[in-house]
Amino acid sequence: xxxxxxxxxxxxxxxxxxxxxxxxxxxxxxxxxxxxxxxxxxxxxxxxxxxxxxxxxxxxxxxxxxxxxxxxxxxxxxxxxxxxxxxxxxxxxxxxxxxxxxxxxxx
Numbered sequence: 001x002x003x004x005x006x007x008x009x010x011x012x013x014x015x016x017x018x019x020x021x022x023x024x025x026x027x028x029x030x031x032x033x034x035x036x037x038x039x040x041x042x043x044x045x046x047x048x049x050x051x052x053x054x055x056x057x058x059x060x061x062x063x064x065x066x067x068x069x070x071x072x073x074x075x076x077x078x079x080x081x082x083x084x085x086x087x088x089x090x091x092x093x094x095x096x097x098x099x100x101x102x103x104x105x106x107x
Contacts, residue, residue: 034074037101043072045090045097061085 046052054068061082070076071086078086078098087094 034077036077038074038077039099039101040071040074041097041099042068042086045092049090057086057089060089 042057046054046057054072055065058065058068062085063082067076067082071078083094083098087097090097
């Protein structure tokens with residue numbers, strides 16, 4: 001089993017894993033999934049919201065910047081309250097910020 005701290009190196013290239021792509025109203029966006037099969041679009045949403053920094057998002061959702069870093073890199077799955085707070089910052093449903101990747105064990 002791969003080291004979970006570096007799970008993204010074990011999944012190969014995007015061409016080998018189209019399941020980590022998601023079509024949205026703003027076009028095709030890519031993200032990595034974490035070991036639980038949870039994908040997130042936080043980095044892209046921050047960019048769409050005036051280049052919001054990780055620190056600014058962290059302050060708005062009452063966590064540390066390191067938590068946002070871990071979320072964006074797929075090393076951490078958020079609690080339900082945190083996922084809701086993040087979605088509210090971006091004025092999106094939770095399902096537009098986080099998604100279970102098709103074929104994951106939790107789908």
